[in-house]
Amino acid sequence: MKTRPDSGPARRGTGTGASALRLTGVTKRFGSFVANDAVDLDIAWGEIHALLGENGAGKTTLMRIVTGLYTPDEGGIELDGEPVRFRKPEHALRAGIGMVHQHFTLVPTLTELENLAIAPAAVPWRNGLTEARRRSQEVATATGLRITPDRLVADASVGERQRLEIVKLLCRGARILIFDEPSAALSPGEWDELANLMRRLAADGHAVILISHKLSEVFSVADRYTVLRRGAVSGSGTIAEATPDHLVTLMVGDRMADRPPLPAGTPGPAVLTIRSLDVARDDNQPAGPKALQGIDLEVRRGEILGIAGVAGSGQSELVEVLMGIRPALSGAIELAGRPFTHRSPRRFFRAGGAVIPEDRHHAAIVPGMTLWENITLRSLRSAPLNRQGLLDVRAASAEARRLMNEFDVRADSENLPIGRLSGGNQQKAVLARELSGNPALLIAAQPVRGLDVRAADFVYRSLVAHRERGGAVLLISMDLDEVISMSDRIAVLAHGRIQGVVEAAKATRANLGALMTSSGEAL
Amino acid sequence: MLSKDLIMRLLVQVGVALAALAVGALLLVAIGVAPPDALHAFWSGTFGTPTNAGTTLTQAVPLLLVALGWILTTRAGRLHVGFPGQILAGGSLATAVGLQCGSLPGPVAVVLIAIAGIGGGALWAGLTAWLWASRGVLEIVSSLLLNLVAIQVADWSVRGPLQGSLDGQPQSANFPAAALWPSVESIPGRTLSYDVVLLPVCAIAVVLLLSRTAFGFRLRVAGGNQEAARWSGIDPVREGVAAIVISGGFAGLAGAALLFAGSAPWMSDGFEAGVGFNGIAVALLARNSPVGAVATAVVFSALNVGGTAMQAQLDVPSSLASVLQGAVIVLVLVAAVVLHGRTRTPSAAKSAARRRSGVVVHSGARTEEA
Numbered sequence: 001m002k003t004r005p006d007s008g009p010a011r012r013g014t015g016t017g018a019s020a021l022r023l024t025g026v027t028k029r030f031g032s033f034v035a036n037d038a039v040d041l042d043i044a045w046g047e048i049h050a051l052l053g054e055n056g057a058g059k060t061t062l063m064r065i066v067t068g069l070y071t072p073d074e075g076g077i078e079l080d081g082e083p084v085r086f087r088k089p090e091h092a093l094r095a096g097i098g099m100v101h102q103h104f105t106l107v108p109t110l111t112e113l114e115n116l117a118i119a120p121a122a123v124p125w126r127n128g129l130t131e132a133r134r135r136s137q138e139v140a141t142a143t144g145l146r147i148t149p150d151r152l153v154a155d156a157s158v159g160e161r162q163r164l165e166i167v168k169l170l171c172r173g174a175r176i177l178i179f180d181e182p183s184a185a186l187s188p189g190e191w192d193e194l195a196n197l198m199r200r201l202a203a204d205g206h207a208v209i210l211i212s213h214k215l216s217e218v219f220s221v222a223d224r225y226t227v228l229r230r231g232a233v234s235g236s237g238t239i240a241e242a243t244p245d246h247l248v249t250l251m252v253g254d255r256m257a258d259r260p261p262l263p264a265g266t267p268g269p270a271v272l273t274i275r276s277l278d279v280a281r282d283d284n285q286p287a288g289p290k291a292l293q294g295i296d297l298e299v300r301r302g303e304i305l306g307i308a309g310v311a312g313s314g315q316s317e318l319v320e321v322l323m324g325i326r327p328a329l330s331g332a333i334e335l336a337g338r339p340f341t342h343r344s345p346r347r348f349f350r351a352g353g354a355v356i357p358e359d360r361h362h363a364a365i366v367p368g369m370t371l372w373e374n375i376t377l378r379s380l381r382s383a384p385l386n387r388q389g390l391l392d393v394r395a396a397s398a399e400a401r402r403l404m405n406e407f408d409v410r411a412d413s414e415n416l417p418i419g420r421l422s423g424g425n426q427q428k429a430v431l432a433r434e435l436s437g438n439p440a441l442l443i444a445a446q447p448v449r450g451l452d453v454r455a456a457d458f459v460y461r462s463l464v465a466h467r468e469r470g471g472a473v474l475l476i477s478m479d480l481d482e483v484i485s486m487s488d489r490i491a492v493l494a495h496g497r498i499q500g501v502v503e504a505a506k507a508t509r510a511n512l513g514a515l516m517t518s519s520g521e522a523l
Numbered sequence: 524m525l526s527k528d529l530i531m532r533l534l535v536q537v538g539v540a541l542a543a544l545a546v547g548a549l550l551l552v553a554i555g556v557a558p559p560d561a562l563h564a565f566w567s568g569t570f571g572t573p574t575n576a577g578t579t580l581t582q583a584v585p586l587l588l589v590a591l592g593w594i595l596t597t598r599a600g601r602l603h604v605g606f607p608g609q610i611l612a613g614g615s616l617a618t619a620v621g622l623q624c625g626s627l628p629g630p631v632a633v634v635l636i637a638i639a640g641i642g643g644g645a646l647w648a649g650l651t652a653w654l655w656a657s658r659g660v661l662e663i664v665s666s667l668l669l670n671l672v673a674i675q676v677a678d679w680s681v682r683g684p685l686q687g688s689l690d691g692q693p694q695s696a697n698f699p700a701a702a703l704w705p706s707v708e709s710i711p712g713r714t715l716s717y718d719v720v721l722l723p724v725c726a727i728a729v730v731l732l733l734s735r736t737a738f739g740f741r742l743r744v745a746g747g748n749q750e751a752a753r754w755s756g757i758d759p760v761r762e763g764v765a766a767i768v769i770s771g772g773f774a775g776l777a778g779a780a781l782l783f784a785g786s787a788p789w790m791s792d793g794f795e796a797g798v799g800f801n802g803i804a805v806a807l808l809a810r811n812s813p814v815g816a817v818a819t820a821v822v823f824s825a826l827n828v829g830g831t832a833m834q835a836q837l838d839v840p841s842s843l844a845s846v847l848q849g850a851v852i853v854l855v856l857v858a859a860v861v862l863h864g865r866t867r868t869p870s871a872a873k874s875a876a877r878r879r880s881g882v883v884v885h886s887g888a889r890t891e892e893a
Contacts, residue, residue, distance in 0.1 A: 325753065346756035355754065363754040366747035377744065377755050386737045393735060 019081060020045045020207040021066065021097070021176055026075035028061055035061040037232040038075065043176065048198055048208040050218040050239070053228035054251055054310075054480075059211050062228070063178055067099050068092035098174030100165050102181050106153045112164050113149035116171055135171040143170065143204060145197065159190035166197070177201060178209040183217055195221045213310050213516075215244045227251055245514075252480060252513040262464065262504065265488055268301030270334070271352075271441045271472035272322075277331030279317050279496075286329055291317040292496045295331070299441065304463065304473040306487030306504070308480060308512050314496040315476045316358065319445050322474075323348050323355060336440045349378060352440035356430055356447045358476070360423070364430045367419030371411055372400035374418040375433050399436075407432035408458060424455030431462055442466060445476040460486060480509050492516055532810065535858045539808070539851065540822075546850045547843070556837050564839075568832020569825040575832070577707070577715030581784055583817075583824035584721050585610070585777035589802020590809065590816040591729045592770030597811055598733060599766035600746030600759070605651050605666025606774045607799030608673030609644035613775020614782050615680050616643030618695050618790040621783060622687070625699030632702045636779050644775015645768050647673060652767040656760050662767060670799070678792045685790060694791040704784040716784035722817050725773075729813040742766055774799065797845075804852045807859070823848065 023041040064070045068086030086092040117128035183191045226236040227250040235250040279292040292314045299305045320326035324343030333340045336352045357363035376396045409428045448456035492499045492515040499515045548558045570576045589606045620639035624632035654660040687696025706713040733739035745752040745762035752759045809815030830844020
């Protein structure tokens, strides 16, 4: 540890300080996937630096490199002008780099002070509480950040927990603080407080990195910005000279999708109708914040309706409510022409629904069971494969073989455990299962996530074929290109509200991106 | 690939048997008995005569029934250890019914007693299932504690409502002859009860239940991936409850078999005699295979019966059998760890690494989505 927070070098405002952290040509690959491509990043003491980019643009990977979770394949990191190499998160923390995570790393059953005292101690029997109390008082005098030492963290509000998280980092000597989407859990008032705090930390000589989707926040606190797109830096500069339009273009690019647009369809009557649907973020707190608010949607026969939006805007809640896994607060849903009020997964499937869940391993397959059992996971439980409780195993595996052939699932045998197959083949097996019943409505949540190009293309073609047969598809995706090229209409979901429904022919990355990001103020 | 696994498994099982034998030989030498003599006594006591073979096979039945219950619950992804309590509950109810069956024709009495046993065990397991499903009490905890309750209830019932002997012993009256389960008459001592047909029948029934019925399929899906079960319209809680209750039924039937196909035609407070937990060991030794459990149940039963024989002939303490059983259980656990490590190392480690890198590829998106 070279310097302590109180002896940090430059301590002047807005971006004019000496370089705190400099990344040059940082590249990180995972297999053939390049998560970070020769990224240059320069953070100065005393500035708030915004790191912008879409999902999967490489922001998190980059910050994991900075905090020592990953080591870069190429490129170097300089701290205070000296090259450093972090092999473990402790190294980065010791060097003064700390991250305020989206999900706090606090123990709710301990008091705030006890949480501060959780640290690898030099001697195991030493009581860290006195030291923690002293450090927290130092931090309080230096930054004005006060904690309530003897309160249980469980009793603290989200904003207070975030403050404790920051104090924790400061107590450990963090001089560079990274905020990962800090406003995600905050109310507007709490955000204002946090913004003030970030400014104060910067004025105090700390360097602050703010990862955010919300341009309004970036413009309200940041001094400089760096935008990542597809793992590479697409632009950087000072906020004072930037416009929101410019940043959106840097984030999403302005090229059009390379996939040819869908041929115009002939949508029929509505298969799924949602009217003023409200859903709580936490099932157990109906009065708490809402995950979805006033949702009105309609998916028609022979139509693919895309839901665009950054992750966490309420997509998973929407799917879970439609499936009957999560309760709704209010609103009405109609499925295949009938009110769908008493919802459960069984009734959803019986009413003609099908679903490709977002999290394949978690929700879609039983890895230890065979391929044929997974493909017939639902059909095996009803006639004709199930006769009065007895299974026709031979017919079921024949059916599975037929579907494997039709959906190009590649495996030596239908008797292999599905867990041994590649992700693409697993997903095709799920697709085979869900489309085999010729459902009225298919919910496809991120259906090509993690798939290679060929498998992804197969999934796309299957969805379009289903649409040609008169099926309805609700496509949920975080990838704007995917939504634009795959949908007939696109509903933009942000902060739990539908911000607008755009015909795919008129949709561009820029106008959807603007709907997605700029509407943060509405909340 | 598969056959290699199988060979490996068999080798480990043979290794367990040899190691158990070695432990046994060491103990015998330590107490001054020549192992060959002991072996001879053990063999003649278990399979050497038709009478003893009958005892061995008959005593294997309750062990197997408990093992099958364990196998069903683990397939459904649940884990309970309430078999001793369920045996006691099933046995008590079977006794209550059996004592009233004196005037009924034999087959009717046998069926009634079996049903009472199954019902008693299932009801007792139902408490565990209900606590888990509606109150979220871990089934392993509640079943363990309910064992203690069942022991007290059984103690009380043979001193109270079921007490029947004239001299005030804590045991029931002798069962009426019509209620006793029939045994093979040509074997001296009539030690071989006809309930040994349950060995193959129940094992095959469980295999078919799991592989050929919609119910078994739902059970395995719920046990294989709860969340996927939920997302495909299967209620994992319902399946878990069903599995626990059925396993209680198996244990209750074991309780009835212990009493009505056993050596003493009455119920005393200690009739469970460790079968509940040994049945779990039987299933573990068979690596949760219903068919394999038939063999391991016979092995465990032989250890019990043979231990008694060695005590009679050579004055070897019968607790040696318990020590051997303990050694087998420990060795099986060790073997399970060894096997797990082995089957994992080549293929699974690679796929785990692949999975990890897969997670990494999407982790950028995933964390930001959260």
